[in-house]
Amino acid sequence: MTATLIEHTPAVRFRDELLRAGLLLATGVDGVYGRAERFDAVVEAVEKLIGRRAEGDNAELMRFPPGMARPAFEASGYFRTMPQFVGTVHCFCGDDTDHRRALECHALGGDWAEEWRSSDVVLTPASCYPVYPIVARRGPLPEGGWLVDSASWCFRREPSLDPVRMQMFRQREQVCFGTPERIRAFQTRWMERALAMFADLGLRAATDLANDPFFGRPGKVMANGQRSQRLKFEILVPISDPERPNACGSFNYHVHHFAEAHGITLANGEVAHTGCAGFGLERVALALFRRHGLDAASWPVPVRAVLWPSEA
Amino acid sequence: MGAALVAEIVVKAKIRTLLERLGEFPASPEALRDDADLHAAGLSSYGTVELMVAIEEEFGVEFPDTLLTRATFGSIEAVAAAVSSLVGAGAAAREEAA
Numbered sequence: 001m002t003a004t005l006i007e008h009t010p011a012v013r014f015r016d017e018l019l020r021a022g023l024l025l026a027t028g029v030d031g032v033y034g035r036a037e038r039f040d041a042v043v044e045a046v047e048k049l050i051g052r053r054a055e056g057d058n059a060e061l062m063r064f065p066p067g068m069a070r071p072a073f074e075a076s077g078y079f080r081t082m083p084q085f086v087g088t089v090h091c092f093c094g095d096d097t098d099h100r101r102a103l104e105c106h107a108l109g110g111d112w113a114e115e116w117r118s119s120d121v122v123l124t125p126a127s128c129y130p131v132y133p134i135v136a137r138r139g140p141l142p143e144g145g146w147l148v149d150s151a152s153w154c155f156r157r158e159p160s161l162d163p164v165r166m167q168m169f170r171q172r173e174q175v176c177f178g179t180p181e182r183i184r185a186f187q188t189r190w191m192e193r194a195l196a197m198f199a200d201l202g203l204r205a206a207t208d209l210a211n212d213p214f215f216g217r218p219g220k221v222m223a224n225g226q227r228s229q230r231l232k233f234e235i236l237v238p239i240s241d242p243e244r245p246n247a248c249g250s251f252n253y254h255v256h257h258f259a260e261a262h263g264i265t266l267a268n269g270e271v272a273h274t275g276c277a278g279f280g281l282e283r284v285a286l287a288l289f290r291r292h293g294l295d296a297a298s299w300p301v302p303v304r305a306v307l308w309p310s311e312a
Numbered sequence: 313m314g315a316a317l318v319a320e321i322v323v324k325a326k327i328r329t330l331l332e333r334l335g336e337f338p339a340s341p342e343a344l345r346d347d348a349d350l351h352a353a354g355l356s357s358y359g360t361v362e363l364m365v366a367i368e369e370e371f372g373v374e375f376p377d378t379l380l381t382r383a384t385f386g387s388i389e390a391v392a393a394a395v396s397s398l399v400g401a402g403a404a405a406r407e408e409a410a
Contacts, residue, residue, distance in 0.1 A: 077358060218361035221360055225382035228383070257356070
């Protein structure tokens with residue numbers, strides 16, 4: 001009975017369509033997929049489109065691998081507020097005896113990874129996280145603040161049958177440093193840009209006040225605080241389920257959280273404020289496949305022209 | 313001085329002590345008025361969570377979901393009102409059970 005219910009959710013039907021079409025490749029783990037060339041070409045086009053919309057901002061480009069330094073991760077406080085999403089990198093640090101024990105344990109059906117120890121690398125939860133310590137190490141911000149255009153593979157431990165909820169995915173995220181006024185203006189500018197961009201892509205999108213999925217009862221206080229201060233907005237698009245739109249991007253004002261955590265100051269020595277505007281690239285691609293069909297070659301000409309202007 | 317007023321003064325003093333112990337609260341709780349905005353005084357979002365946990369331990373209460381809001385921890389007065397309502401509710405429930 002349960003199996004029947006699962007099979008008939010819109011999310012599972014959409015995932016099956018994507019797998020049958022060969023756009024996503026199953027790995028045996030929910031939320032971890034291989035990408036076919038036809039899927040990745042759309043992800044790449046979406047990322048370049050975001051880059052074109054940011055042209056003229058003169059942001060500093062930073063690109064990151066999927067892992068970040070553990071001390072910077074710890075300073076961010078992420079594991080205190082959203083421990084349920086965290087993925088740490090564990091490595092083998094033993095000798096021959098430990099290795100033998102791991103192999104014997106595995107042969108007996110045990111967990112060989114018990115011999116592994118946590119390393120100084122943590123999987124990056126959002127593209128902006130590795131940016132803050134780098135900017136902090138340079139000393140006070142220049143007059144007028146700073147702007148970074150970051151991209152990274154990200155990890156969040158939330159296995160799901162819904163293809164929209166991937167555990168490993170890519171983000172393109174603008175990160176703004178400066179005064180509160182600068183951050184609020186940046187947040188508004190990117191919400192307007194996002195609405196225009198999604199309209200150009202033929203996607204029905206709306207922005208809304210949001211909160212992060214903070215963990216546990218304490219998380220309820222944090223979520224309430226985030227909403228009452230209007231710190232987080234999302235752009236929502238129907239993807240797997242037309243009745244339940246998914247966030248494809250978020251526009252966040254962190255007040256001085258990251259600046260205090262990493263020691264980032266304005267040119268005048270005051271604690272800086274920060275904000276970020278990020279897009280989940282796979283989600284935007286999935287929204288496009290859902291709206292315009294699984295064959296990108298047959299998408300409406302105006303949509304293709306927005307994604308691949310050189311072909312137009 | 314009435315018993316209720318004494319209880320209120322004790323609760324507020326305990327809340328100030330807990331604020332003082334928070335790692336991330338820059339202001340001096342003794343210098344804060346009862347109605348001063350704690351968030352404006354530097355109580356961070358995580359500091360709010362630490363205060364919530366500390367209060368639950370100190371007073372042996374559990375905030376219901378409806379009180380898990382930023383406003384509940386907006387001032388010493390607001391926190392004291394929430395604590396009094398929970399302690400009062402707990403005492404009433406114990407009396408009823410007895």
